[in-house]
Amino acid sequence: MSNNKIAPSLLAADFGNLQRDVEMVNNSEADWHHIDIMDGVFVPNISYGMPVLKSIAQHATKTLDVHLMIVDPDRYIKTFAELGANVLTVHYEACTHLHRTLQAIKAEGMMAGVALNPHTSIHLLEDIINDIDVVCLMSVNPGFGGQSFIENTYYKVKALKELIIKKNAKTLIEIDGGVTSKNAKDLVDAGADVLVAGSFVFKSDNPTDTIKNLKEIIG
Ligand code: DX5
Ligand code: ZN
Numbered sequence: 001m002s003n004n005k006i007a008p009s010l011l012a013a014d015f016g017n018l019q020r021d022v023e024m025v026n027n028s029e030a031d032w033h034h035i036d037i038m039d040g041v042f043v044p045n046i047s048y049g050m051p052v053l054k055s056i057a058q059h060a061t062k063t064l065d066v067h068l069m070i071v072d073p074d075r076y077i078k079t080f081a082e083l084g085a086n087v088l089t090v091h092y093e094a095c096t097h098l099h100r101t102l103q104a105i106k107a108e109g110m111m112a113g114v115a116l117n118p119h120t121s122i123h124l125l126e127d128i129i130n131d132i133d134v135v136c137l138m139s140v141n142p143g144f145g146g147q148s149f150i151e152n153t154y155y156k157v158k159a160l161k162e163l164i165i166k167k168n169a170k171t172l173i174e175i176d177g178g179v180t181s182k183n184a185k186d187l188v189d190a191g192a193d194v195l196v197a198g199s200f201v202f203k204s205d206n207p208t209d210t211i212k213n214l215k216e217i218i219g
Helices: 015-026 050-059 073-082 098-107 153-166 184-190 207-218
Strands: 005-008 032-038 063-069 087-091 111-116 134-138 172-176 194-197
Touching: 005 207, 015 050, 015 207, 032 050, 050 063, 063 073, 063 111, 063 194, 073 087, 073 098, 087 098, 087 134, 098 111, 134 153, 153 172, 153 184, 184 194, 184 207, 194 207
Parallel strands: 005 032, 005 194, 032 063, 063 087, 087 111, 111 134, 134 172, 172 194
Antiparallel strands: none
16 A cells, blocks of 8 residues: 555635535545645735635645745744644745744644745755655646646656655655646656645546546556
């Protein structure tokens, strides 16, 4: 039994039927709920914030994987813990004192994640990798769902996996953006552990079957 995970991104859900879509994920073979918080400053889009996350958390039964695309995320670590986040991911590019931020996330009982934009080298994590529970490699520029996958991601996954092994770290590798049934297998073969999928799941005719299919593909 493999531990590879699928994390449907609720950004692509039908917000008029959010409870229904959260319950679809609950009742599917998905592993995590991926929740994208955007502030309109770090990324050129605004998604949803605390009150919506509160509603999601009331219905969600799986791990809440919260991806913060916001500047100065330290301001809200406690708030997201109180809202029920299990994994809290901040962007490398948004943190001046990343080590301190990660310790603060863990002190609130959450797993600490670091997301890297497509242009940010995985080698910048060399001195912090042992403190990171999840590295989220952005395979699109953050801000929007439905974009196409950036092929250089394969190289980054492999290089990051090598770094994790070299440092004897236990870090999970998550891929976020443009994941489909076409690239899922190659991504886990390269070393990915968690695949986020938004549009590919929610815009499909049968999201439950699409998740099942993705789980079969990644083994
Ligand atoms: C992008 C978000 C992603 C997004 C993925 O900024 O971080 O989580 O929802 O959506 P798809 O799978 O449609 O690329
Ligand atoms: Zn995301």
